[in-house]
Amino acid sequence: MNHHWKTLLSIVLLVLAPGVTSAQSRNVPPSEELKALGVTHVRLGRGGVLEHLRGSFGFIQPQHAATDFHEVLARLQPALMTTGDEVFSLANEEENANGRYYILSQRLHGLEVVGAKLILTADTHSGEVVRVSGAYLPAGNLEHQPHLSSETAFKVANKYLPVFVNATGGANLSGSEAVQLGEPKLLYAFDMGGHGHLTWMMQLSMLSSDGVERESYEVMVDATYGSIVNFQPLSVDTAYATVSPQYGTPSPLVEDSETPCGWSKVHWAMTDRTDYYEVQAATLQDFSDAAWAYTGVHNSIHLKMPDVGVGYFRIRACNFGGGCSGWSITR
Numbered sequence: 064m065n066h067h068w069k070t071l072l073s074i075v076l077l078v079l080a081p082g083v084t085s086a087q088s089r090n091v092p093p094s095e096e097l098k099a100l101g102v103t104h105v106r107l108g109r110g111g112v113l114e115h116l117r118g119s120f121g122f123i124q125p126q127h128a129a130t131d132f133h134e135v136l137a138r139l140q141p142a143l144m145t146t147g148d149e150v151f152s153l154a155n156e157e158e159n160a161n162g163r164y165y166i167l168s169q170r171l172h173g174l175e176v177v178g179a180k181l182i183l184t185a186d187t188h189s190g191e192v193v194r195v196s197g198a199y200l201p202a203g204n205l206e207h208q209p210h211l212s213s214e215t216a217f218k219v220a221n222k223y224l225p226v227f228v229n230a231t232g233g234a235n236l237s238g239s240e241a242v243q244l245g246e247p248k249l250l251y252a253f254d255m256g257g258h259g260h261l262t263w264m265m266q267l268s269m270l271s272s273d274g275v276e277r278e279s280y281e282v283m284v285d286a287t288y289g290s291i292v293n294f295q296p297l298s299v300d301t302a303y304a305t306v307s308p309q310y311g312t313p314s315p316l317v318e319d320s321e322t323p324c325g326w327s328k329v330h331w332a333m334t335d336r337t338d339y340y341e342v343q344a345a346t347l348q349d350f351s352d353a354a355w356a357y358t359g360v361h362n363s364i365h366l367k368m369p370d371v372g373v374g375y376f377r378i379r380a381c382n383f384g385g386g387c388s389g390w391s392i393t394r
Contacts, residue, residue, distance in 0.1 A: 097142050106196075106338065113143055113195075114360055115338055120192040123165060123185045129153050132165055132183055135192050143195075148172065148202040151181060161335040162194075163187050169199055172207050176200045176251040177264070177283075180361075196338070196360050200251055200259040209261060209286035213247040216263035216284035220291065224267065224282055227291055234278050239269040244279065252283045254292045261286045266297060329376055333362050337380040341387065345375045350390075 093102045097116075106115035121138055123131040136143070136151060154168040162184045169179035176199070184194035225236035244266040252262045262283040269277045279297040284290070329342070342357040343350060356376065381387040 100139060100142055102142060114198070115194070115196040116142060117194050120183075120195065122190040123163075123183065123192055124190045125156070125163065128156065128165055131190075132167065135183060135195075139195065143199070144201045144203075145199075146202045149199070151199075154180075158187065159335055160187070163190075167197075167199075171200060171202055171205070171251050174250050174261075176259075178253050198253070198361065200253070203259070205251065205259055206261045206287050209249060209263065211263070211284075211286050211289050213249075213263050213265070215289065216247065216286065217241070217243060217265060219284050219289045220265065220267060220282045223291055224280060224294060225269070227294065228278075228280075236269050236277060238272055239277055240272075241267040241269055244268055249286065252292055260292045262292050331362050331378060334380045336382055339381050340378055341381060342376060342378050343390075348375055350375065350377065 089107055091105050091107055093105045097105060101119040102116050104115070104117035105113065107113060116139070121131075121135045123135060132151070132153060136145070140147070148171065150170045151167040152170070153165060155166040157164040157166070163186075165183040165185065167181040167183070169176040169181065179197075179199050181195070181197040181199045183192050184196070185192045221241040224241065225239055228234060228236050247263045247265040250262060250264055251259055252264065254260060260283070263286050264281065264283045266279065266281050268279045271277055280294050281297055282294045283292040285292050331340075339358060339360050340362065341355070343353040344356040345351070345353040377390045379388045379390050
């Protein structure tokens with residue numbers, strides 16, 4: 064392995080290493096510039112990107128939602144650090160007693176941004192937008208065109224994916240060869256530190272020397288530098304979690320089962336008056352050995368199941384003004 068790849072590998076392994084929590088969300092006081100835009104509360108997410116804003120940001124009326132949200136985003140462009148090259152589309156609308164939620168997807172330079180979900184929360188009666196939250200990707204200095212071909216990206220994934228999987232406690236893929244499932248796709252994606260990358264996304268089946276399939280993975284390879292940005296197993300079971308419809312203790316949390324590669328997908332319904340969620344994982348049912356597994360706005364995450372074969376997860380909903388709810392009931 065040459066020096067370039069040793070450096071890249073050490074950096075990415077640090078990002079992917081279990082227990083590294085440098086990308087946690089945090090509250091910061093709004094600057095004078097943000098106050099002038101009507102911002103009263105700020106929360107920074109992964110990569111230092113604004114994850115949550117609270118204040119007064121204009122109005123969206125349901126009958127004009129498809130156009131009104133553009134005016135809100137244009138007003139907040141300095142706060143969101145967007146350039147105008149980002150394209151947001153209204154993907155969904157939800158409403159409850161505490162507000163109407165306009166959920167936006169994102170494309171950048173004509174390409175999908177995987178994992179992007181920007182949520183504008185408006186007062187049900189007046190239509191005033193009082194909260195902006197979620198994940199999105201400012202254009203910044205991101206590349207427009209790939210420097211590496213999809214064939215080169217596949218060679219990178221085939222060579223280094225087993226190393227990354229082993230380093231994060233996954234299956235032992237030593238000696239495996241990758242077979243590509245379908246065509247690679249060029250898109251933008253977040254790494255596990257919240258930074259954006261132009262990537263080749265591909266699905267790979269890892270085969271043993273005698274042709275037996277071991278595991279299948281979705282892998283994203285940076286289309287400029289050739290490093291593995293992110294990956295997740297395709298053979299994951301889904302663990303369902305539900306939370307109460309009002310701000311309070313989510314209940315219950317998880318029905319989970321361990322997959323052959325030890326991963327589980329955990330998701331839960333979004334709660335009202337919630338700014339972010341906190342998830343703990345433990346191998347003991349009383350959570351005496353609990354570790355922080357996640358803090359953020361998303362309601363769907365992948366978690367590595369403990370090697371002992373039994374894992375317990377619990378979640379609580381948090382609000383900037385009211386603290387956090389009690390822990391959910393785990394089953």
